[in-house]
Amino acid sequence: MTLAPLIAVPLAAALSAGLIVLLKPLLQRYALARPNARSSHTMPTPQGGGIAIVGAALVAAALLTSLFGIRLVGTEGAALAFAVLVLAGVGAVDDIRPLPASLRLVVQTGAVAAVVATAQGRLLPEGWAWLELPAALMAGLWFVNLVNFMDGLDWMSVAEFVPLTAFLAGLGLVGGYAAEPALVAGALLGGLLGFAPFNRPVARLFMGDVGSLPVGLIVAWLLFRLASQGGLAAALILPLYPVADATLTLLWRMRRGEKVWQAHRSHFYQVATVNGFSVMGVVARVFALQFALAGLALITLLWPFWPVTLLCLALAAGLVGWLLRRFATPRP
Template identity: 65%
Template structure:
C-alpha cells in the first residue's frame, strides 16, 4: 500500500493553515458574518475559511495522485475536484450575497448529477439504473445540504469530518479501501486539521458555505465509493450523527409547517447550547461519538458478517440516540 496518504495529511494541513493566514485579512474586509437572530456567534466574524480547506485538499490530492490508480479512476477524482470547485464558487457567492434557495438547489443538483454520472458500479442492481442514479443524486444533494446545515457552531464540521476522514485513511492503509478515495480522505483530513486552530471556540474564522458545500460533496463521494466497495454498513455508521440530527430536524420542522429551506436554530446541537451546554461541550461529545462510530464502522469492514454488522448498526444507532436525547434536555443548574 502506498504511503501517499501519510504525506497528504501534513502537506494539506500546512497548505490550509498557510492559506488561512494569507486570506484572513481579505476575509475580514469582504466576508464578515454579522450576528443575527439565528446565529450562534455574538460578534462579527470573518467567514470563507473553506477556501483554504478546499484548495489545500485539491492541491495535495493533485500533487500525490500520480500512480495511485488507473486512468479512469484518476478521471473520476478530477471530476470530483471540478465539482467541488463549482460548489465552492456557489458557496462563495452565497456567503457574500445570498442566493435564492431554488437557484442554490438547482446548481447543487447539476453538480451532484455530474459527479454521480462519473462514478461507475452498481449499489442497487435489483432496480433500473436510471432509478438508482436518481436516488444517488437525491442522497448526494441531501448530504451536501445537511453538511451545510450542521456547520452552525465552532468546530462542528471538524468534530464530524476529522474522525470520518481519519477512519477512511486508516482503513485504507490497512488495505481495506481503494487507494484514490483514501488519498482524498487523507487530503481532506489534513486540510481540516490546518483550518481547525482558527475555528476553535471562540472562532476567529468560519468555514462558510464556500467550505461546507464542497466538503459535503467530497464526503458524500467518499461514502458512496465505500458503499460500492461493499462497505454499506460503514458508510451509514460514519456519518450517522449528522444524518440523524439533520434528517430528524427536517422532518420535525416539515411536520410543524415551517419553511424548511430557511435558516433556524432547532438542530439538536443548537438546542444543546440553548439548554446550557457550552459549544466546546457539544463538539466534544460529537467528536467522541464519531470516534465510536468510526470504530464500529471499522469492525464491519474488518470482520464482515451479519452478526457483527447488525450489532454495530444497533450500537451506533443507540449511541446517536443517547447523544441526541442529551442535547434535547436542559442542563441541570449547579448550586
C-alpha cells in the same frame, strides 16, 4: 497499500493554514459574518475558511496522484474536482451576497449529478441501475445540504469529519480502501486540521458555504466509494450523527409548517447550547461519538457477517439517539 494518504495529511494541513493566514485580511474585509437572531456567535467573524480547506485538499491530492501514479478511472476525478469547484464558487458568492434558494438548488443538483454519473462502482444489481442513480442523486444532494446545515457551531464540522476522514485514510493505508478515495480522504483530513486552530471556540474564522458545500460533496463521494466496495454498513454508520440530527430536524420543521429553506437554530446541537451545554461540551461529545461510530464501522468491515452488522447498526443508532436526547434535554 500506499503511503499517499499519510503524506497528504501534513501537506494539506500546511497548505490550508498558510492559505488562511494569507486570505484572512481579505475575508475580514469582504466576508464578515455579523451575528443575528439565528447565529451561534455574538461578534462579527470572518467566514470563508473553506477556501483554504478545499484548495489545500485539491492541490495536495493533485500533487500526490502524480507522485504516486494514482489515477481515478475515466472522468471520475475530473468530474469530482469540477463539481467541488462549482460548489465552492457558488458558496463563496452566497457567503458575500445570499443567492436565491432555487438557484443554489439547481447548481447543487448539477454538481451532484456529475459526480453520481461518473462514480465508479455500484450498489445494486445491473437491472436496478435505473433506481440506483436517482436515489444516489437525491442522497448526495441531501448530504451536501445537511453538511451545510450542521456547520453552525465552532468546531462542529471538525468534530464530525476529522474522525471520519481519518478512519478512511487509515483504512487505505492498510489496504482496506481503494487508493484513490483514501488519498482524497487524507487530503481533506489535512485541510480540516489546518483550519481547526482558527475555528477553535471561540472561533476567529468560519468555514462558510464555500467550504461546507464542497466538503459535503467530497464526503458523500468517499462514502459511496466505501459502500460500493462492500462497506455499505460502514458507510451508513460513519455519518450517522449529522444525518440523524439534520434529517430529524427537517422532518419536525416540516411538521410544524415552517419554511425549511430558511436559516434557523433548532438543530439538536444548537438546542444543546440553549439547554446548558457549552460549545466545547457539544463538540467534544460529537467528536467522541464519531470515534465510537468509526470503531463500529471497523467491526463491520473486519467481521462482515449479518448478525455482527445488525448489532453494530443497532449500537450506532442507539448511541446517536442517546446523544440527541441528551442535547434536547435541559441540564440541571
